[in-house]
Amino acid sequence: MRILYIDVDSLRPDHLGCYGYHRDTSPNVDALASDGRRFTNYYASDAPCGPSRTALFLSRFGIHTGVVNHGGLNGDPRRYGRQRGFNYPEKFRSWMTVLAEHGIHTATVSPFPSRHDTWQVLEGFAEFHDPRDSHAHAADIYPYAEEWLEVNAADDDWFLHVNFWDPHTEYNTPLEYGNPFEDDPAPEWPDEETIRDHYESYGPHSAFNPESASFDWSGSWNLERMPEEIADREDFETWVDGYDTGIRFMDDHVGKICDLLREQGVFEETLIVVSADHGEALGEFNVYGDHQCADQATCRVPLIVSGPEVEPGVDEDLHYQIDLAPTVSELVGAEPPAGWDGRSFAPSLTDGERAGRESLVVSQGAWACQRAARWDDWLLVRTYHDGGKPAFDDVMLFDVATDPHQTTDLSAERPDVTARGLSILQRWHDDRLLEAARGENGGNPETPDGIVDPMWDTIREGGPLHARGHLGPYAEYLRSEGREEQAAEIEANYDLDVA
Incomplete structure (x- = not known):
């Protein structure tokens, strides 16, 4: 089997045409979706980038691997202990190792592992092609994929992972590309009143200071596609144009890859997967252009699968991103290891059968410490450390079907539903730690x-x-900046010796 996995940083599903977006951001991805299967409730179990891809490629929850943060003790996987022999334990083999052992040649084109020092995501890859530019855009990535496919596309049994960065801040699509959405209306939300309220508040990547919060609080992007602040709808339109242009630029290069597969005569025989490491907040919780929460904007990601034996249609069931590894492994005839937390949804892909989960729990540990329960139309977010964002209460409940931007907390109004969400969180937590104690699944x-x-x-x-x-x-x-009360609030709420 030939498998192409297109992995896009910071890609929200609702900014793709095939997910109902009104702008023409993704004609090539949309074409894949029209012939393939589109998943509407597919979530990264652990966010953002490093925890997400670690979970994906190891098919284990962060609570089991230890990777829930971008640094510190939990920026690296926990070691395997006494059972680590000459090789890693068989039950904890990575996704790519399983494919390689089944005769699939594995390769990746990505600046990600070296950018984050997340070398665990390379376990099992036979080839690693690194552009050595952490902000490389699609025009920098594509030549590596082009060269690889020109040599290898006609061969049998390969897996190529291609990682595009373009929708991620900083929005650096070449200026000569222009603005394809200059005459298109921006999304209606956030409206002027919401932006004004956000601007008067604060927090990392808030409307008042959306610049790179971790490195230079008072700096400037120095990029024409990104305003230094989002004070009104005009600023937001500039901002979202930059995000959407990054998606369209990436999509152009997806089209080039598909054309190359056609030229090689293998397009119809290639399983093509399009997904993301996480989504992106575009105003949710007053976060602009980042991925700081365990919420719908950050943890819901697109999944489009197109290719031989894929049942066209839409899957609306709940799935984790870690479920992709056992799914693809099953499709190639490989047995998923006992130490994976992921669960195959291959019956959905091949026969259109339901294979989802009743509920999910997603986590954020790099920008805040949060977990969220997702079930039916509900999302309950539990915050343990807010990361400097005043928009977070300890417990928040949202009806994401009617309120996708999570603007109205219903936790006080619906105590019954809140209790249900907290119960899902507690049961999930207990089950995962029980697995860890017993050595079951990913524990x-x-x-x-x-x-x-x-x-x-x-x-x-x-x-x-x-x-x-x-x-x-x-x-x-x-x-x-004259925001004395907000500065005093931060100083009162945090131990600044550690925070």
């Missing part, structure tokens, strides 16, 4: 701290990496 009692929730470790260290050490300078920045 491993032989690893150091194997039965300790890494989220608690992250909080003990002082909180998520991107808030730790930056909230003090951020308070000073706010004070320099």
